[in-house]
Amino acid sequence: MGTLTILLTSGPYSSRHPEFACRIADEALKKGHKVNMFLYMDGVLNAKKGQITKDSPNIGESLAELLKWENFKVIACIRSAQSRGIARGEADSSGSYPTDEYVAGAVIKSLHELGNLLKASDKVIALTGGR
C-alpha cells in the first residue's frame, strides 16, 4: 500500500476539483492507501465547518467524513488560512495553528509541511487551476 498526497488549491463550489479530490481520497482509502490532502490558497476554504449546500456535494462534510479514517490527514497552509481569516495566533508545540472554523481533525500548519508530505509520499497529484 502506498501514500498519496493531494494538493488542492481550488475553493469549494468554484470548480469541481474539491469534489474530485474527496472522491479520489475516498477511493484510495478504501483500497488501503494512506492519503494526505494539503489545502493551499483558496483550497483552505474547503475544510470550513458549517457549509450549507442545497444541491451540490458538501465539501466540508465530505472532508469531515473522510477524516474518520485513521489514514487520512488534512493540512492547510497557515499563510493562506491567515489571509482568509481562518487562523489566528501562534503555533502550538506540534506546529498547528489554532482555529475554531475547521471541521474536526483538519489542521493548519506551515507550508513547509507540504515539503514533508511530498518527501514521504509515493504519489502526488495536484488539483490546481480553475475553469
Place this chain on the structure above:
Amino acid sequence: MSNSHIAVALTHSPYSGEREGLFRLLVLWADQSADLRIYLMGNGVLAAKEGSQLEDVISELTQKGVVFLADKKELNARGLRNTIRNLRVTDNLVSEFVDDLMKKDWKALVI
C-alpha cells in the same frame, strides 16, 4: 517516454484555457510509445462528444493504443449519448483512476 505509463485526468472542458494543446502533447507521447489512459471527469467528458473538433485527434490517439475512459454519470448529466468510437464508459471512473495512479510504475496528471 517508451515504456512509460501515464494516467491523465481531464477534469475541465477541453475547449477552455489551453487544454486543446494537451491533445498535441498526448500524440507526442503516444508516438514515443507511452502507455496512456485518459480519464474524462466532469466537463472533461465533452472531449468524447461525437462530431466535436477533437474527434479526429482522439481517433488518431485510440488507433495508437491510447485508452479513453469516461464516467457514465457525467456523460448522462450532459445528455451525451453519441460519443466517439472506442470510448470506454464506466461507472467506476475514479476507482480505476486511483488504481492506475497508485501503481508503482505509473505517473498521473490532473488537468
